[in-house]
Amino acid sequence: MTTDLFYLTLSAGLCAILWVPYVLSRIMTWGLINAVGYPDNPPELPAWARRATRVHENMVENLAPFAALVLVAQIAGTANETTAFAALLFFWARVAHAIVFTLGIPWLRTVTFVVAWVGIVLIFIEIIT
Template sequence: MTTDLRYLVLTAMLTAALWIPYIVCQVRTNGPLEPKNYADPTLPRPVPAWGQRANRAYLNAIEVFAPFAALVIVAQLAGKANATTALCAASFFYLRLAHAVVYLAGIPYVRTILFTLAFVVEVVIFWEVTR
């Protein structure tokens, strides 16, 4: 497996696991779901701010995963994967991991910087694929 694909897999697993802190917060705050919650999922189950941040970190990870995955896969299929795309794929994973931690912790400004750097990394992969 190439470095690019390894970090794509790691990013997929990170994204897939980011629901866990939100659910832990839900259960700790509101207890387990009851039959009425399944019948009407719009019933309010408020959570503290860290739980809301956990949910947003998860949703944000889902939103940015598809473009990253597409770029890495196209780089592989087009034979454009190289040391630069490998470094970018690794950077994306670690930036997104840091983003999730910072988002959960509620640290202002750093989250935006990490998000922007991860986008820049995607642009570099795009550049490598299209040149």
């Protein structure tokens, strides 16, 4: 497995577990029955859980272009050290983003988002040049 595909796999795994914290918060705040149902007026979740929900949504949105570009680079034969570094950059920036966003650290949240985006852009540039 190439480095690019390894970090794509880790990124997909990260996306697949990011729902856990906010769902556990729903269970703790709303109770199990309401958490698995559709309560009419559920209590508001803690701020960190609302942020964790947005972390997951944001990762879903960013995983699609990242995955598409990693796969195109593999198929087109343009994967190289730069795309491998970019994939590593994307993954670790997304891990950091999940942590700082959930904790509510605004400036670092933006920085980690941009760093991950740079990873996507680097792969795109390697494909088109």
